[in-house]
Amino acid sequence: MKTSFPELEFTEPERYELHEGPFYHFEVSRREFVQVLGAGILISVAVPSAFAQRSGRGGGTANLAQRLHLGADGMITVFTSKVEVGQGSRTQLTQAAAEELGVPVDRIRLIMADTAQGPDDGGTAGSRTTPSTVPAIRRDCAAARQLLVNTASTAFNIETKGLSVRNGLVEGLGSDRRFGYADLASEKYAQALKRDAGSGVAVTEVAQWRVLGTAVPRVGAVEIATGAHRFPSDIVRPGMLYGKVLRSPSYGAELTEIDLGPAQALPDVAAVRDGDFVGFAAPTSFAAEQARDAAAKTAKWKIAPHPSSDELYDYLRAHATSPRPRRDLRGSPDDALKTASKVLRETYHVAYIQHAPMEPRSAVAEWKEGNLTVWTGSQQPARVRQDLARSLRIPQERVRVIVPDSGGGFGGKHSGEVAVEAARLALAAKRPVSIRWSREDEFTWAYFRPAGVIDVAGGLDDKGTLVAWEHVNFNSGASAIATPYEVPNIATEFKSCDQPLRSGSYRALASTANAFARESFMDELAAASKTDPLEFRLRHLKNDRLRAVLVAAAERFGWRNEWKLNSARQSIGVGLACGTEKGSYVACCAKIQVDERAGTFKVLKVCEAFECGAIQNPGNLQAQVEGCIVMGLGGALREEIRFKDGKILNPMFSQYRVPRFKDVPEIETILVNRPDLSSVGAGETPIIGIAPAVANALFNAAQVRIRSLPIRNAALRAST
Amino acid sequence: MNVNVQFTVNGQLQRLSTDPRRTLLDVLREDLGLTGTKCGCGEGQCRACTVLLDGSPVRSCLTEITEVEGRKVESIEGLGRNGRLHPVQEAFIQEGAMQCGYCVPGMIVATVGLLRRNPKPTQTQILDALNGNLCRCCGYGNILKAVQRAVRSVAPAESATSSRTGNPK
Ligand code: FES
Ligand code: FES
Numbered sequence: 013m014k015t016s017f018p019e020l021e022f023t024e025p026e027r028y029e030l031h032e033g034p035f036y037h038f039e040v041s042r043r044e045f046v047q048v049l050g051a052g053i054l055i056s057v058a059v060p061s062a063f064a065q066r067s068g069r070g071g072g073t074a075n076l077a078q079r080l081h082l083g084a085d086g087m088i089t090v091f092t093s094k095v096e097v098g099q100g101s102r103t104q105l106t107q108a109a110a111e112e113l114g115v116p117v118d119r120i121r122l123i124m125a126d127t128a129q130g131p132d133d134g135g136t137a138g139s140r141t142t143p144s145t146v147p148a149i150r151r152d153c154a155a156a157r158q159l160l161v162n163t164a165s166t167a168f169n170i171e172t173k174g175l176s177v178r179n180g181l182v183e184g185l186g187s188d189r190r191f192g193y194a195d196l197a198s199e200k201y202a203q204a205l206k207r208d209a210g211s212g213v214a215v216t217e218v219a220q221w222r223v224l225g226t227a228v229p230r231v232g233a234v235e236i237a238t239g240a241h242r243f244p245s246d247i248v249r250p251g252m253l254y255g256k257v258l259r260s261p262s263y264g265a266e267l268t269e270i271d272l273g274p275a276q277a278l279p280d281v282a283a284v285r286d287g288d289f290v291g292f293a294a295p296t297s298f299a300a301e302q303a304r305d306a307a308a309k310t311a312k313w314k315i316a317p318h319p320s321s322d323e324l325y326d327y328l329r330a331h332a333t334s335p336r337p338r339r340d341l342r343g344s345p346d347d348a349l350k351t352a353s354k355v356l357r358e359t360y361h362v363a364y365i366q367h368a369p370m371e372p373r374s375a376v377a378e379w380k381e382g383n384l385t386v387w388t389g390s391q392q393p394a395r396v397r398q399d400l401a402r403s404l405r406i407p408q409e410r411v412r413v414i415v416p417d418s419g420g421g422f423g424g425k426h427s428g429e430v431a432v433e434a435a436r437l438a439l440a441a442k443r444p445v446s447i448r449w450s451r452e453d454e455f456t457w458a459y460f461r462p463a464g465v466i467d468v469a470g471g472l473d474d475k476g477t478l479v480a481w482e483h484v485n486f487n488s489g490a491s492a493i494a495t496p497y498e499v500p501n502i503a504t505e506f507k508s509c510d511q512p513l514r515s516g517s518y519r520a521l522a523s524t525a526n527a528f529a530r531e532s533f534m535d536e537l538a539a540a541s542k543t544d545p546l547e548f549r550l551r552h553l554k555n556d557r558l559r560a561v562l563v564a565a566a567e568r569f570g571w572r573n574e575w576k577l578n579s580a581r582q583s584i585g586v587g588l589a590c591g592t593e594k595g596s597y598v599a600c601c602a603k604i605q606v607d608e609r610a611g612t613f614k615v616l617k618v619c620e621a622f623e624c625g626a627i628q629n630p631g632n633l634q635a636q637v638e639g640c641i642v643m644g645l646g647g648a649l650r651e652e653i654r655f656k657d658g659k660i661l662n663p664m665f666s667q668y669r670v671p672r673f674k675d676v677p678e679i680e681t682i683l684v685n686r687p688d689l690s691s692v693g694a695g696e697t698p699i700i701g702i703a704p705a706v707a708n709a710l711f712n713a714a715q716v717r718i719r720s721l722p723i724r725n726a727a728l729r730a731s732t
Numbered sequence: 733m734n735v736n737v738q739f740t741v742n743g744q745l746q747r748l749s750t751d752p753r754r755t756l757l758d759v760l761r762e763d764l765g766l767t768g769t770k771c772g773c774g775e776g777q778c779r780a781c782t783v784l785l786d787g788s789p790v791r792s793c794l795t796e797i798t799e800v801e802g803r804k805v806e807s808i809e810g811l812g813r814n815g816r817l818h819p820v821q822e823a824f825i826q827e828g829a830m831q832c833g834y835c836v837p838g839m840i841v842a843t844v845g846l847l848r849r850n851p852k853p854t855q856t857q858i859l860d861a862l863n864g865n866l867c868r869c870c871g872y873g874n875i876l877k878a879v880q881r882a883v884r885s886v887a888p889a890e891s892a893t894s895s896r897t898g899n900p901k
Contacts, residue, residue, distance in 0.1 A: 098832025098869040229828055236833030237821040239768015239808035243834060246767035254762065296762050298754045370772045370780060370834040370868050419770075419834030420868050451773040631828055638871030639831060665777035665866065673863045676872050 036403050036432055038286045044439055076159075078131045079152040082197035086180055088113060089121045091130025092149065094141050095391055097369075097421030099695040100632035101141045103231045107629060108146045111216055111223040112153035114177030115193070117231070125393045125415035135392035137426060137517060139594045139693025142628065146691065147215075155213045156193075163201055164191040218626050218687040225687075227631030232417065243419050244389040245374035249444035252376065253282070254297035255437045256304040257447065258290035259457065262658030263512075264316030271310035275303035283307065284440035291433060293441040297448070318658035319512045325361050325465050328487045331510040340494055343501030348480035352471025355480075356536055360529035361720040362488055363652035364463040364513055368670055371419020372454045377434035378444035384411045388431040389418030396428030403432050404439070422643070423517035423696075424458060455663035460653060461518030462511065464488020466529040471501075476541035478552055483530065487511055489522025492593040492700065495530055497552040513655070519640070520696040523593040524647065524703065528721055531589035531704035535711065545588060545708065546571055555592070557623055557686075562590045562599040564682050565621035569601035578712055581608065584616075585713025589704035595692035596624035597684075600641075600701030602677075604709040613713070615645065615677040615706055622698050623684035625691040630683060633694050637681045640698035646671045648703035652722050739800045741766065742810025756800055757781045757792035760807060768808040768837050778866040782838040782845070783807045789845035808837035811844060820844050820882040829878035831869030839865050843879050847886050858883075 081089040090109045096102040102122055110117045123130060133145045157177050164182040165172040168189060175184040181192040195201075218225070235241035260267065267290070272283040275292055281303040282293045290311075292303040319327050349355055375388035384406065390396045393413040401408040413431065430447055438445040449457070464487045471480035481499040490506035518524075538548035546566050553559050566572070566588065574586045583606050590599035603617040622637050650669045654661040662668045703721055711717050734749045741764060748763060757774075760766040760783070772780030774793045781793040784806040811818035817825075820843045830836045839862065846853055846861040853861065858879050867875060 096832075098834075100831065227828075229825070230830060230833075233825045233828070233830060233833075234817070236830050236836050237824050237840060238812065238817065239766075239837045241833065242767065243770070245771070246761075248765065248767070296751075296754065296758060298751060298758055368868060370778065370832065370866060371770070372772075417832070419832045422868070448771065451775060451777075635828065635831055635870050635874060638873050639869050640871075642871035643868065664775055665773050666775065670866060670868065671872075672866065673859050673872050673876070679871070679873060 036287060036289045036436070038289065038403055038405075038436060040286065040404060040436075040439065076152055076156055079149070080156055082156075082193045084194055084197045086192065086194040087119055087121055088115060088180075088193060089123060090149065090153070091123045091126075092145060093125055093127075093130060093133045093135070093393060094145050095125040095136045095393065095415045095421075096417040097136065097389070097391060097425065098419070099141075099421070099636065100230065100629065101136065101145075102417060103228055103632060104142070104629055105145065105149055106231050107223045107226075107228050108149045109153045111221060112150045113157055113180070113193070115180040117223060117228055119180060122231070124417070126412070127393050127397050127414070128412045132394060135395060135426070136421070137391055137423065139596075139696050142624070142691050142693040143595070146628065150215045151213060154215045158213050160191075160193060160196050163196060167191065224628050225626070226629070228629055229631070242416055243371055243374075244376070244387055244416050245371055245419075245446075245448045247376040247387045247416065247446065249376060249378050252444040252446055253293040253295060253441055254300050255291055255293045255434060255441075255445045255447040256297065256300040257433050257437075258292075258304055258308055258311070259453065261313055262315055263318050264658055266314040266316070267311060268314050269310070269312040270307055272307050274306040274310065278303050278306065282437070282441035282443075284437060286436060289433070289436055291437040291440070293437050293443070293445050316658065318655070320656040321364070321652075321654045321661075322656070324364075324463055324512070328463065328465050328509045328511060332486055332507040333510050340502060340504045345480045345482050345501040345503040348501035349469060349471045349482065352479050353474045354472045354540060355469065356533070356540060357467070357469040358533060358536060358719060360466040360468065360525075360532060362464045362466075362525040362528060363721060364460045364515075365518070365647050365651045365653060366455055366458065366460060366668065367420070367422040367424030367518060368454065368665075368668070369420025369422060369424060372449040372451060373425065373430040373458065374446065374448040375431040375434040376444060376446045377431065377438040379435075379438055379442075382406075382410060384435055385414065386412070386431045386435055387414045387416060388428065388434070389421075389425055390415055390428055390431065391421045391423075391425045392428070395426070396431050399428040399432055400435055404435060422519045423461075423521070426517055427459065429457070451665065452663045455653070455668060456660045459514045459516035462488045462515035462522070463513075464522065464525045466525060468529050468533045470533060470537050472537060472541055476543060476548075478537065483526070485522065485526060485529075488525040490526075491521035492523030492526045492591060496555055496558055496592055497534070497549070498554050499552065513653070519643065520593060520699045523591065523697070523700045524644065525721075527589065527591040527593075527700040528703045528707070531591065531701070532707050532717075532719065535587065535704070535708040536717065539711070542577060544575060544577075546575070549590065557597045558590055558592055558599070561597045561621040561623050561682075561684055562588075564684060565590075565599040565601050565619050568621070568680060568682055569603075569617075569619035571601060574603065575712070578715065581606070581715055582713050583608065585709045585711070587705045587708025587710070587712055589701045589708060591697075591700050593697045593700060596622065596694060596697045598622045598697050598701045600705040602702065602705035602709045604706060604713060606710070606713045613710060615649075617678040617680070618702065618705070619680040619682070620698065620701060621682035621684055622694065623686060624694045624697075625689035626687045627683060627685045628691050630685075633683055634681055636695050637683070637698040638679055640696070641679055641681075641702050642671050642676055644699040644702035645675065645677075645706070648706050648721060648723060649675075650722050650724070735798060737797055737801050739803050739805055741805045742807060750797060752796065752798045754797050755793055756783065756795040756797055756805065759797050760792060760805075766807050766809050770834055770837060772834070772838075772866065777864075778835075778838075779842060779864045780835055780838040780866070782841045782865070784841060784845050787845070787848055789842045806841075808841055811840070818844065819886045820847070820878075823882035823885060824875075824878045827874050827878035827881055829870070829874040835865060835867040835869075839867070839875055843882055847882065851883075851886065853883060
């Protein structure tokens with residue numbers, strides 16, 4: 013059991029991935045198509061592309077020719093459908109290829125996320141790149157290396173046994189013989205490259221890693237630091253226009269009337285209305301904005317009622333729709349709660365928040381001879397391609413989606429609204445169009461991390477041992493809803509709700525919410541039994557990997573010296589939390605300082621231990637863990653979307669405060685390496701511990717229990 | 733109604749006729765093809781759009797194009813000299829101070845601006861200068877390390893005329 017990770021927990025589809033169809037339903041006129049695409053397009057034959065035979069999410073590839081291209085110059089091009097959104101996948105996958113091919117990292121060119129080329133490794137979500145795509149690329153590259161060795165062996169009539177590959181050349185052929193990937197690239201061996209990767213290929217053992225396991229610097233760093241890298245919002249095409257979309261004044265508002273005339277009267281403006289979509293294209297984004305504003309003045313809207321964030325939590329509870337069967341029912345929790353010697357029941361809340369990646373959604377769309385190419389920042393290029401084909405009613409084979417390395421995702425860029433908008437507008441303008449969402453668009457029209465209400469109950473026996481556990485999540489999701497603690501009687505339940513805002517994936521999904529509730533509640537139980545919260549957890553914890561990170565974090569933090577059972581207010585407090593999700597393990601300790609007079613507090617120090625199996629790139633891992641802690645601190649302390657009458661009340665960085673340099677506490681991270689275990693993803697789980705650790709520290713210091721995220725200073729003030 | 737504006741960008745004279753209400757950011761990106769300067773908010777709150785105006789960092793998204801008339805603009809594309817990266821760019825690369833990298837041009841330009849003004853900033857001065865620059869990915873730790881590294885390597889060169897008392901290395 014210790015060497016295999018619990019596959020079940022994280023192969024489950026993400027509940028909140030958006031599977032709904034595209035945003036828009038167009039009535040694209042036949043005349044427009046005929047003009048732009050040429051006659052005959054609507055009955056065009058759907059030619060299956062070379063890559064139509066998909067092998068399923070993260071599965072094997074059909075043949076090496078899809079995965080690899082060997083250049084005669086010794087450069088090797090590797091293809092994957094994964095995207096780079098700042099999580100480090102480009103570097104990590106390049107390392108994986110270099111490791112197995114036996115070439116230096118700079119000999120690999122990785123082509124990512126282009127639906128017209130390469131195998132389908134699935135979208136980029138759920139921390140699947142490390143456990144699925146890295147192994148797939150390693151296997152394919154190991155097969156290529158094997159092929160090189162076999163071919164050399166045949167060519168020089170030497171047994172394969174003594175041969176190995178280094179620097180792209182076969183070693184062991186004798187000093188006067190050179191044979192490498194560039195030779196394999198010649199016509200002579202073309203057929204050999206088309207065969208299956210095969211199953212008997214051996215990948216390099218962790219102990220033998222030379223490239224994986226090291227802190228290879230970010231691939232493409234120079235282009236980033238010089239401004240040369242073209243993010244999706246930087247793509248420029250010949251003759252390109254800039255587009256702006258008319259947004260409704262509030263959620264659910266219906267456009268009843270608009271006059272495009274004033275916009276069309278402006279020079280070089282293309283305007284289109286198609287159903288709910290109204291867009292404007294012009295030679296500059298300023299001119300497009302002017303056009304949009306001119307038309308907006310003539311718009312009439314039918315406003316729909318919409319609830320307010322002030323009543324959000326009651327609203328969610330009242331709108332639970334599909335009560336699911338209890339996901340996990342063990343023992344008889346109802347009876348156990350009745351007979352327990354002490355029972356606690358509490359409710360926790362988490363607010364809607366936004367991903368707020370630094371690069372807003374953007375897309376450039378270009379039509380050429382009936383074929384559509386879109387460059388966009390999305391974690392799901394294949395899904396965006398489908399959305400485009402469906403909304404524009406063209407065969408998928410005519411759509412190509414390319415995702416240049418993009419400016420942040422965090423689970424927020426799974427959908428393709430902006431791509432569809434750009435494509436529709438480009439069709440009308442008959443020129444390529446670039447649309448970049450404004451920050452306000454991002455805060456209003458991108459999907460949100462769902463808010464949630466979580467009821468937790470726990471029963472202790474007379475020795476202070478947990479005998480019953482109940483955890484019900486309304487709306488926010490079921491990720492990490494199962495408690496990792498040993499309790500004989502458990503009931504967990506997720507109820508989806510008819511919710512006011514459009515929600516989707518977020519870094520670590522609902523595990524942030526569920527971990528906040530569970531780990532806060534564990535702290536409450538520990539306090540109720542006057543026990544050290546570390547002791548209380550360890551007493552109920554069997555999982556070795558979780559215990560290991562918890563102990564590692566607590567030791568480095570100096571928990572045993574720092575924690576004391578406070579009965580009165582202190583200025584300093586400490587708290588901890590731990591959890592597991594997607595096969596990785598995290599524990600977090602936090603130290604805070606309360607300013608009694610001002611009624612505020614400050615996070616002084618965070619110490620987090622994280623374990624995700626064998627570490628593939630310690631430098632990137634460290635950055636991901638730190639990034640998670642700081643992003644998690646935002647959601648813990650301040651981030652909250654407020655809304656009223658269908659409008660977002662704080663759709664700007666000046667009103668929605670994300671962490672800045674000065675908000676960052678002292679951070680210490682412990683990366684627990686387990687070369688004996690499979691590597692799993694690390695971009696998500698390290699975010700889940702910080703919020704409960706801070707809430708628990710606040711209780712330790714101020715004897716104030718905050719059960720709602722974000723923890724606002726106001727809450728502390730109100731309690732004094 | 734368009735107006736004529738004239739200014740230098742990275743040492744090159746630019747003359748253009750444009751709507752006076754447009755921002756320097758849009759002109760750099762859309763008219764001059766300099767897309768290294770990023771837009772993260774357009775409201776002055778993230779500083780992804782930082783450029784140097786007569787040597788001082790400004791938010792190009794809040795700078796109307798007429799304000800730069802006759803002045804000197806430097807953007808991320810213009811920091812290198814003779815085919816070599818600027819030491820601040822080097823420092824960011826060395827420290828791996830980037831995840832997605834979208835904030836990085838703004839961070840680098842802001843740092844260059846800071847070091848020109850103050851070649852030996854204290855930690856507090858660094859934080860004051862950069863607090864307005866948002867990064868969503870990397871937790872700021874590596875960026876701070878990069879800035880500190882830059883302080884060590886840039887100080888002698890950039891401060892040659894202003895101060896020679898610091899650590900000569
Ligand atoms: S884009 Fe200028 S401050 Fe954000
Ligand atoms: S590296 Fe992504 S925003 Fe800073």
